[in-house]
Amino acid sequence: MIAEIVTVGTEILLGNIVNTNSAYLAVECANLGLTVYYQSVVGDNEERMKAVIRTALDRSDVVILTGGLGPTEDDLTKEVTAEVMGMPLVEDAHSKERIERYMKEYKKNNSQRRITSNNYKQALIPEGALVLDNHNGTAPGLILEKDGKIAILLPGPPVELKPMFTEEVYPYLRKKQPEIIYSQVVKICGIGESQVAEDIQDMIQAQTNPTIAPYAKIGEVHLRITAKASDEKEGKKLIKPVVRELKRRFGRNIFATEAEKTLEEAVVDMLRDQQLTLALAESCTGGEIAARIVNVPGASQVFTHGFVTYSNRAKRKCLGVKKATLKLEGAVSAKCAKEMAKGGCNAAEADICLSITGLAGPDGGTKETPVGTVFMGCCYNGKVVTREFHFTGNRTKIRQQATAHALAFLRECMMEGISKSE
Amino acid sequence: MIAEIVTVGTEILLGNIVNTNSAYLAVECANLGLTVYYQSVVGDNEERMKAVIRTALDRSDVVILTGGLGPTEDDLTKEVTAEVMGMPLVEDAHSKERIERYMKEYKKNNSQRRITSNNYKQALIPEGALVLDNHNGTAPGLILEKDGKIAILLPGPPVELKPMFTEEVYPYLRKKQPEIIYSQVVKICGIGESQVAEDIQDMIQAQTNPTIAPYAKIGEVHLRITAKASDEKEGKKLIKPVVRELKRRFGRNIFATEAEKTLEEAVVDMLRDQQLTLALAESCTGGEIAARIVNVPGASQVFTHGFVTYSNRAKRKCLGVKKATLKLEGAVSAKCAKEMAKGGCNAAEADICLSITGLAGPDGGTKETPVGTVFMGCCYNGKVVTREFHFTGNRTKIRQQATAHALAFLRECMMEGISKSE
Structure with missing residues (x-):
């Protein structure tokens, strides 16, 4: 399945904040075996959002949108996506109750802040959509499915987005994907990027599954080996001989075989x-x-x-x-x-x-x-x-x-x- | 003028690196008074790059592309942009000489590393394009102008991109903009962001031109004062009283009134x-x-x-x-x-x-x-x-x-x- 990541928000567009959500979602998509061909950023503007969402749904199977789910009039992601997909908005009793509870709790601890009627806007959902509860904020996430296309709407703040993705979206998408992507990183120091590229040229040319991709960092070269497999066990099995061969070629210049190790x-x-x-x-x-x-x-x-x-x-x-x-x-x-x-x-x-x-x-x-x-x-x-x-x-x-x-x-x-x- | 930022590279698409270049360029565009409506990311794939670049040139006046200018076969930004804009590639003697010099220097100091013929690919430029010298790497930047549209191609590594933008692209774009955006930064330390926000709330509420926008950095708060003006002199004049007022309010907590000063x-x-x-x-x-x-x-x-x-x-x-x-x-x-x-x-x-x-x-x-x-x-x-x-x-x-x-x-x-x- 082909996935596309669409970030909604003028703050990202103006460069006031860096788009870490896209990187996070891209990694998660790769882990799920979803192929990402495009990422886009669009501001909180109805016409331009419509165009971007339409294009994305046209060329991809799954469109993951972040941002623009808040209570203000600027927040249009849900409204525009529902319109593009032809799904009318209806009030969701469950979401309404959750929002009321959250705001009550919030008000208790933050007496200066008021609940506005706008908050109830967040209880409207596209008819037939799957509601993803937000345990760290008011805006629920949504999954819209129609005519073989999926739109997943997630809140912008990483602290709300990430747990929602891990707990609800990942298992949902995992079921849709028969094949997984398993990958491992081999990190090399003390040899330059072009030298590493040359030393594995034969491996890269012969590759089908798994594939090897080099990434140059300052003073380091990372090789990512990625396998498509039916499960993690098979993925590991496919990757193992490649890692062994890389160890044979680069020996002690390999300082890590885990993504996190610096x-x-x-x-x-x-x-x-x-x-x-x-x-x-x-x-x-x-x-x-x-x-x-x-x-x-x-x-x-x-x-x-x-x-x-x-x-x-x-x-x-x-x-x-x-x-x-x-x-x-x-x-x-x-x-x-x-x-x-x-x-x-x-x-x-x-x-x-x-x-x-x-x-x-x-x-x-x-x-x-x-x-x-x-x-x-x-x-x-x-x-x-x-x-x-x-x-x-x-x-x-x-x-x-x-x-x-x-x-x-x-x-x-x-x-x-x-x-x-x- | 409307600008669009296109990031080319599978690394960004897979989420292996966070797209800080887009944020940097978005801020610079805002400083220049260019309006950014869209940002896109596309992988190193000819067909998809063509589609993205065509769309971008269609809906925007200036398209800034980063990445994919390197020496490998995967690097296609220049080739694809030149094709979309209908500009044939020719060898640029100046770029060739620079690359040879850089590689010679590099080889002298890194005897294990070899020069590959691929490096010469970087000396091919679209006919009539403006070449931007790269003082921190081999890939030159390029500016392509045709039929009222501008494509600006910059290397992906931030350490190469940023100086090239500041030294060459900024002055180039500055000339293209009739109304200028003049802005100045006032940098504050020793006071928290929320305190600063509170202290200037009245100024923000009353603002029209210039505007004040606070940005929180680690241990610092930057206030950017931005004026629209017909020229720099008018811009300065508009900003001066605001800076004076900020100096009155924050006194010695202001450590810089220039963007570059750390x-x-x-x-x-x-x-x-x-x-x-x-x-x-x-x-x-x-x-x-x-x-x-x-x-x-x-x-x-x-x-x-x-x-x-x-x-x-x-x-x-x-x-x-x-x-x-x-x-x-x-x-x-x-x-x-x-x-x-x-x-x-x-x-x-x-x-x-x-x-x-x-x-x-x-x-x-x-x-x-x-x-x-x-x-x-x-x-x-x-x-x-x-x-x-x-x-x-x-x-x-x-x-x-x-x-x-x-x-x-x-x-x-x-x-x-x-x-x-x-």
Whole structure:
């Protein structure tokens, strides 16, 4: 079945809020095995809504609309959809009672707010429609079915939309779909997007079911493997050999095989497993690597100290970088990165320290050390390895790339047991 | 003029990424006085793209397309738009040279990566199109004009899209609009959104031209004042008294009156003006405040040291927090924040040090110190002030709010000349 997502609301159209509902619904549709070809956004305007809904019902089997179900005169989604589908509006006793109860409760706790007669507008439903109770607001959701087409009307606020979808719409659509879509993500770091694409070109060319799609993130490449199957068990079975083959090809560059797992989580897990404590010595990233590590709940078990040594004096004082190194090689040098990593380990009495020093720009570049030059060091078991990187883009992009590559570098050093490599 | 935003890409369609580009472009269109009636998303499929682009060009004057400009065979935006508009593709020497230069540079620094012939596909442009150089990637943007219709093709990654829009598309569209929209942003920190809304309720109710619209950001409220005018001079004149009135009402809580100026920039400017050096002592924010400060080009003039003291031992060792304080009051306490700030000033020999310690959760909350409790300290001229905050939300949201409020707190301490307040 083909599904289409239509977002109604001037706020989205003006860019005042970002359309997260569409992304949420798109993922849910994919999980259900519904194919989404189009998403649209239209404002609270009767004529334009009519045109958009008509087109959507014409080219898709299921149209999911969000927003415009509220009590105000601007809220037209129900009225317009009912008109387009030729279903008259009638009062629904059940919905009316629910709204009255909710407003009474609300008024008790929010004495300033009044119940307006408009609220009763929400109790009118297209004749024959299925009413979806809203446990987090007043606007009920609706499912309209006619002539083989389905329109699903959901409230706009994510806090109302999501539970309604999970509890009522998902099971409804699940019954309509004989086939499910099962997918898994394989996340790769330390290899560029085009390299990954080339390395799996044969797999992509030969694919039918499952399919593989690469997505480039900053410093990461995600491969999504998607299978159509009759149930989850079959889906898993179809995907398994593909994941095995990807593991064979990308080996230790794969840091996660779950959609939710982040690179920083993979790093924190590895530190925890190896019972290592981490220190960080950052210059150009200015604390971003530490902030990513601290994103992980429970990071305090492994991460103790971060030094943001932005000045040369801080590098000397906190990390013991030698004056001569700064003078002769400069702060953006392999030697400085080496001394920072070693000094960070000592100062924090940590098992491992990652250091980073570079030039994020926009100014300060020279021919020898252009903007984007970054040196990283990793000290572990008293040994230090360093690596040189050259990133492109503006200051923000350089720093984001440096942070992502630093996490990948740290992971690599831990995996290789840094001492062996020296 | 009526504008329409079309996002091309299966990633958006599948919900793997949220469509922030549409929101960004919608806001920019509003700023330019362009009316947006529709937004659409379509996958990388020739037939469906054709249909969507044809419809968009039919009902709108300007169609802004993002995504699908890359080097792979999936990337069809340019080819399809050119076909729909009847403009043949020709090789553009300038673009070819830029791509070669970019790839050469890239290869030099990333020896594992190879240049593929696909990259040259990006040098083909619709005949007569205006080429927009991409300073942050390989895909050039394009402007196609024919029969009174305009198609603007931009790369999908926000880091490439945004500078290209600001530098090239905005001035281009600006010229096309007879009536201009002139707007100015007044940015406020240290007061909540609902308080700001209440304080300007009378102004909003009385408004015609210009209008005022509040936007809540994390820890900030932005007020956008928008005037319709025949030229910039008239626009400025209309807006001036409103900005003056807002300054009267919100005084020092206004940290910027320009759209581009960030809170961290306001802080860095203030430090620079007062010739102060800054140190940071962070616990729960894990380096995020430092990273925000380092976002500002030239931050090295004022920011020297950041201590991410995530463990108690780090707090003691790097900042000299007393063992007794940690034992009796705990790490999440005003006393600990005070000692961190003082210790940070001493260790970094900085003029001012901001400290932050708190509980971001999800675990570790108690009745006395629930998750979301954050203490900040600011040491300046040997005196320290502290402040207690209680934030709500998940770990990420608590840390983001803490970071934003820390910058506002630091700014406030500098403005008040902390010594006077003790």
